[in-house]
Amino acid sequence: MSKGVGFLNLGYHEALDLHEILGLKTNCAARSATMAQQVMDQTLRSLLQKNVRAASQHAQQLQGLLQGTTRGGR
Amino acid sequence: MSDNTTRGQYNPQSQQQYGQQQGQQQGQQLLDDQTIAFDLLTAAKEAVKAYASALTEAATPEVRSVLHRQFEDSLAFQHEVADYVVGKGWYRPYDLQGQIQMDLQSSQQKLQSLQSVQSQQQAPSPGMRPQ
Numbered sequence: 001m002s003k004g005v006g007f008l009n010l011g012y013h014e015a016l017d018l019h020e021i022l023g024l025k026t027n028c029a030a031r032s033a034t035m036a037q038q039v040m041d042q043t044l045r046s047l048l049q050k051n052v053r054a055a056s057q058h059a060q061q062l063q064g065l066l067q068g069t070t071r072g073g074r
Numbered sequence: 075m076s077d078n079t080t081r082g083q084y085n086p087q088s089q090q091q092y093g094q095q096q097g098q099q100q101g102q103q104l105l106d107d108q109t110i111a112f113d114l115l116t117a118a119k120e121a122v123k124a125y126a127s128a129l130t131e132a133a134t135p136e137v138r139s140v141l142h143r144q145f146e147d148s149l150a151f152q153h154e155v156a157d158y159v160v161g162k163g164w165y166r167p168y169d170l171q172g173q174i175q176m177d178l179q180s181s182q183q184k185l186q187s188l189q190s191v192q193s194q195q196q197a198p199s200p201g202m203r204p205q
Contacts (some may be wrong), residue, residue, distance in 0.1 A: 009134070010133075010134055010137065011131070011132075011133040011134065013131040013133075014128065014131050014132045014133055014134060014137050017124075017127065017128035017131055017132070018128070018137065018141075020124065020128075021121075021124050021125065021128060021141075021144075024120065024121060024124055025121070028117050028121065031113075031117070032114065035105070035110045035113070035114070038105065038110075039107050039110055040107055041107050043158060044107055044110065044111055044114075044158065047114065047154065047155060047158060048110075048114065050151070051114065051118075051151065054147055054148075054151060058144045058147070058148075061140055061144070062140070062144075065136070065137055065140060
C-alpha cells in the first residue's frame with residue numbers, strides 16, 4: 001500500500017512542512033555566513049558560525065527525508 | 075584595454091567599484107552588530123515555531139525523530155542567542171518600560187540613517203563624479 005506523496009512515502013502535510021523548514025534553514029545558513037563576515041563582536045561571530053554549521057546539517061538531514069534516503073535520521 | 079583606462083580619464087568600471095564599496099560601507103552602518111543579533115534571534119524563534127507546528131503534523135516515525143532532534147537543537151540555540159542579547163543589555167526582559175523606550179529610540183535612529191543613505195543613493199554628490 002502506498003501512502004502520501006507518491007514515491008516519497010511521506011504524508012502530504014509533513015512533506016509540505018519539511019519542504020518549508022528546508023528553505024528556512026538553507027536561507028538561514030546563507031544569511032548567517034554572510035553576516036559572520038561583517039560583525040565586530042567575536043561572540044556574535046561564533047554564534048553565527050555555529051548557526052551556519054547547525055543549519056547546514058539540519059538542511060542536509062531534511063534533504064535526506066524529502067529524497068527518501070534517511071532512515072531514522074541517525 | 076580601452077583608451078579610457080590608459081589615459082586615466084573617465085573609467086566607468088572604477089566608478090562602479092567605488093559605488094559598490096560605498097554601498098557596502100553604508101550597509102555595514104545600517105547592519106550593526108545589534109541589528110544582526112536581533113535578526114539572528116528572530117530567525118531562531120521562527121525556526122522553533124516552525125518545528126513545533128511541523129511536529130504536530132508529522133505522521134512518519136523517522137520524520138518525527140529527525141524533527142524532534144532539530145527542534146531541541148534550535149530551541150537550545152535560540153536560548154543561547156537570547157542570553158547573548160540580554161547579556162549585552164540590548165534586551166531587558168524585566169524592564170518593559172526601559173525596553174520600549176530603547177526600542178523606540180533605536181527605531182527612530184535607524185529610520186533616520188536609512189533615509190540619509192537613500193537620499194545619498196538617489197542624488198550622488200558632485201565630488202563623486204569622474205573628472
